Amino acid sequence: MTARARPAIADTPIIEVKNLSKTYEGGVEALNDVSLDVPQGKLTTLLGPSGCGKTTLLKIIAGLIPSTKGEVRVSGRMVTGPGPDRAFVFQDFALMPWATVLRNVAFGLELRGVGREEREAVARRHIAEVGLAGFEHRHPHELSGGMRQRVGLARALAVDADVLLMDEPFSSVDEQTRRKFQEDMLSLLSARGKTVLFVTHSIEEAVYLSDRIVLLSRRPSRVAEVIEPDIRRGDDPEAIRRHPAYLDTVETIWQGLKRYLD
Amino acid sequence: MKLFGYHVPMMTSLILWIALWEILGQSGAALVLPPFSAVVERVFEIVPTPTYLKALAITAEAYLLGNLIAIVVGVPVGVLMGRSVIADRLLLPWVNIFLSAPLSALVPVIMVLFGLGMTTIVLTVVLFAVWIIVLDARAGARGISPSLVEMARSYGATPWQAFSKIYLWAALPEILAGIRLGCIRAVKGVIIGQLLVSIVGFGHLFEIYSSNFLMEHFWALVVTLFIFAFAIAEGLGYLERRVEYYAASRN
Ligand SMILES: Nc1ncnc2c1ncn2[C@@H]1O[C@H](COP(=O)(O)OP(=O)(O)OP(=O)(O)O)[C@@H](O)[C@H]1O
Numbered sequence: 433m434t435a436r437a438r439p440a441i442a443d444t445p446i447i448e449v450k451n452l453s454k455t456y457e458g459g460v461e462a463l464n465d466v467s468l469d470v471p472q473g474k475l476t477t478l479l480g481p482s483g484c485g486k487t488t489l490l491k492i493i494a495g496l497i498p499s500t501k502g503e504v505r506v507s508g509r510m511v512t513g514p515g516p517d518r519a520f521v522f523q524d525f526a527l528m529p530w531a532t533v534l535r536n537v538a539f540g541l542e543l544r545g546v547g548r549e550e551r552e553a554v555a556r557r558h559i560a561e562v563g564l565a566g567f568e569h570r571h572p573h574e575l576s577g578g579m580r581q582r583v584g585l586a587r588a589l590a591v592d593a594d595v596l597l598m599d600e601p602f603s604s605v606d607e608q609t610r611r612k613f614q615e616d617m618l619s620l621l622s623a624r625g626k627t628v629l630f631v632t633h634s635i636e637e638a639v640y641l642s643d644r645i646v647l648l649s650r651r652p653s654r655v656a657e658v659i660e661p662d663i664r665r666g667d668d669p670e671a672i673r674r675h676p677a678y679l680d681t682v683e684t685i686w687q688g689l690k691r692y693l694d
Numbered sequence: 695m696k697l698f699g700y701h702v703p704m705m706t707s708l709i710l711w712i713a714l715w716e717i718l719g720q721s722g723a724a725l726v727l728p729p730f731s732a733v734v735e736r737v738f739e740i741v742p743t744p745t746y747l748k749a750l751a752i753t754a755e756a757y758l759l760g761n762l763i764a765i766v767v768g769v770p771v772g773v774l775m776g777r778s779v780i781a782d783r784l785l786l787p788w789v790n791i792f793l794s795a796p797l798s799a800l801v802p803v804i805m806v807l808f809g810l811g812m813t814t815i816v817l818t819v820v821l822f823a824v825w826i827i828v829l830d831a832r833a834g835a836r837g838i839s840p841s842l843v844e845m846a847r848s849y850g851a852t853p854w855q856a857f858s859k860i861y862l863w864a865a866l867p868e869i870l871a872g873i874r875l876g877c878i879r880a881v882k883g884v885i886i887g888q889l890l891v892s893i894v895g896f897g898h899l900f901e902i903y904s905s906n907f908l909m910e911h912f913w914a915l916v917v918t919l920f921i922f923a924f925a926i927a928e929g930l931g932y933l934e935r936r937v938e939y940y941a942a943s944r945n
């Protein structure tokens with residue numbers, strides 16, 4: 433309970449999405465009037481059927497693609513493009529295959545013009561934090577999927593952004609690695625007080641990890657429901673997964689999703 | 695030796711053709727074709743002469759300079775075309791036209807514009823080499839994984855940083871393939887340029903030999919140029935095979 437004993441979610445939103453719509457060229461209406469808040473220092477999940485626009489929403493918040501209507505604010509500032517306050521963790525890792533783990537993790541700092549020694553010291557610290565100490569001089573193709581995703585996470589942590597945006601960060605790792613990774617991430621992020629917004633397909637993962645779950649309806653998607661699972665984390669992970677509150681929430685979401693799918 | 699074992703069939707056929715050449719030459723049937731043995735003798739005679747070495751130096755200089763310009767211009771242009779739809783629409787038709795155009799016909803135009811000198815020869819090399827370099831760099835840049843591009847943007851890369859730290863490296867195998875093909879075409883460029891200008895380098899030598907009807911010298915020169923062209927192509931092929939290791943491991 434100690435690790436993630438945080439105040440209730442009444443506190444300030446760090447990301448505010450207001451009446452956001454997105455229609456792609458060609459006429460695909462991905463988002464229709466989406467509004468949501470992401471509380472600071474919490475873990476918020478975007479959950480919804482495949483193709484409903486989760487990645488689109490995350491990329492608009494990251495400033496990677498423009499919206500058609502509506503606005504996004506991060507820490508009160510309007511988003512017009514990518515910024516150092518947000519770091520993106522890519523579903524397919526997006527590592528530079530020609531660069532070592534060390535350079536990949538230090539890349540955000542390299543782009544900012546931080547000197548070599550300084551940025552590599554920072555990178556080494558984060559590589560150790562995600563459990564990859566000793567792999568600094570390997571190349572991505574020498575690592576497993578889970579390890580590559582950790583490199584992507586370390587790179588995002590190294591730039592010390594307030595907000596981490598993660599697109600299905602666990603989808604390409606096997607179940608066992610995933611659980612271990614989830615636990616590592618929980619303790620890491622709670623220690624840092626980072627705000628995390630992440631996309632997942634897995635209801636169990638969402639309930640297990642998040643302070644707040646935003647359920648999106650089918651495309652063109654709107655916010656169907658916001659759920660705040662009442663689960664005490666930091667206990668034995670296995671105990672959480674058997675906890676009635678956990679199971680209830682999973683069931684509620686299931687029912688909800690089924691309703692929005694019909 | 696495996697390498698030797700691989701080359702044996704090619705060598706035998708080459709020896710056959712050379713034998714045929716020798717017989718034809720000895721028989722005196724063709725006035726312009728001296729025996730191969732006499733040509734080989736001439737090779738050893740003309741190669742060490744200062745005239746030949748000077749022509750070789752000038753040719754090498756024009757070749758290297760032309761290739762360098764073609765690479766420095768062609769790679770960024772190709773990458774730009776691969777990344778920007780507008781640049782691509784503007785430039786692609788021209789690249790395609792020049793890629794298949796009979797470029798030798800344009801050399802006189804360069805001659806008129808830049809005179810009978812090194813500039814013209816260097817530009818001819820560029821003209822022959824640059825288009826395939828552009829096209830391959832473009833293909834490489836188009837193949838860059840979109841998430842790598844987004845990664846660079848999301849971490850705040852400037853356009854220059856994106857080019858020099860991501861695009862160039864992600865497209866490297868295609869870029870190198872283009873450079874190899876460009877260098878091979880450049881051999882044609884440098885020879886044709888010199889033949890047409892004909893007062894510089896090997897072009898000048900060809901001019902002297904043929905106008906004085908020194909057929910043995912003439913063929914000796916041709917043979918050495920063929921050997922150079924072959925060596926350049928083989929050398930570049932070897933380099934590219936070494937890079938393929940990297941290309942295979944990039945995903
Ligand atoms: N660049 C694009 N151009 C046109 N349509 C697009 C583009 N990107 C996504 N779409 C469409 O927008 C819709 C939402 O896509 P998006 O990738 O945001 O969904 P998602 O919720 O992330 O899906 P998944 O769960 O499968 O990852 C889809 O119908 C998709 O086909």
Ligand SMILES: [Mg+2]
Nearest residue numbers: 486487488599
């Ligand atoms: Mg997606």
